[in-house]
Amino acid sequence: MTKPISAPLVHIVDDDDAIRDALSWLFSTRQVDTQVWSSGEAFLQAMTPETSGCILLDIRLGGISGLEVFERLRQMHATLPVIFLTGHGDLPLAVNALKQGAADFIEKPFNDNDLVDRVLEVLRSYRLSQAERASENALERRLDTLSQREREVLGLALEGRLNKQIAEDLNITMRTVEVHRARALDKMQARSLLELARCVDPIRLRSGTGSATN
Template sequence: MSELRQTIFVVDDDEAMRDSMTWLLEGEGYQVACFASAAEFLGARSDEMRGCLVLDVRMPEMSGLELHEKLDALGSRLPIIFITGHGDVPMAVAALQRGACDFIEKPFHNADLLSRIERALELDTEIAARRQRDDAISHRLEQLTQREREVMKLVVAGKLNKQIADELEISMKTVEAHRARVMEKMGVRTLAELVKAVMTVN
């Protein structure tokens, strides 16, 4: 878990469904926030939200699938579990192909929903850790000078020090100095670690 507590965000236009979900999830010790419409959730949404979204496929005005598309466009990484009626399964499968986390058919067993939520929260934890790592790498990259970036690009491309020196028209000694500073600023010890770090954010 990160500093921000994970919350189960339930978006469903059926009040009875929202109430029973709240009762079930709070009974399991989860923090729950309910919304009666997709628009209501969008109004409250922020990039800092952690947890997962339990989303009804069929809702008036804006469907769960339309909300998923909007969230996708906003760059949201919140795992989504769709709640579907029997006829909505093909739509839910299409949503999975577009990046949704899971779907569950009504009527469902509480245990099935809880296990899916647990998986979604684990995924959210992984996503948050990845984002933290990517942010740290991006921050390190920003510390590099223009020349260090040029040297790093050629190092990552597999060029030898002599080739880099020739290409940039600088001495081998200068290449070695820049290369050492790049490794230090990027917090890596080996070329493989450097390549991996650069690939992560590109």
């Protein structure tokens, strides 16, 4: 049984034993973990939703091609960045892959340090995007806990409306506004409106659907 991939690393997918070994050794000299795959089929079989890292993918593989692997990854909505290893004759294919969302391509023969530097750069960008995505998902989950009234109160407050004005706008008492505002800030894990304003647009708050209406 194939062990699922989970740890962030560089996945080297190449059907040439010598190239796989050379690349694995090259990355080890820069303290970069790798996992090698002799075919696109083997890599795809081991893929899980938790798989992370960067894929260094030979564009011409035995079995399914690197481009077919890339297409299947797109169909799976995988977010792992893909860097193609290409020969000179593959440049048009590689350029087209870039247009389809590949991170980059590196032409053989390549400079060892340049290749590792580029892969590390892609990995850093990937990890940053993953962190941003996790933060956005956490924010969305907190927004989903707000009632519709809490969204309205916070949205108006973020637009600069005073509690008295919000009460008049929503035809509720100032005390009710204060309660909704305090409860909403607590749910959003924000200590103040200023802190919340750094990550939430008032239009986003008021246009959403809360979990309740009171």
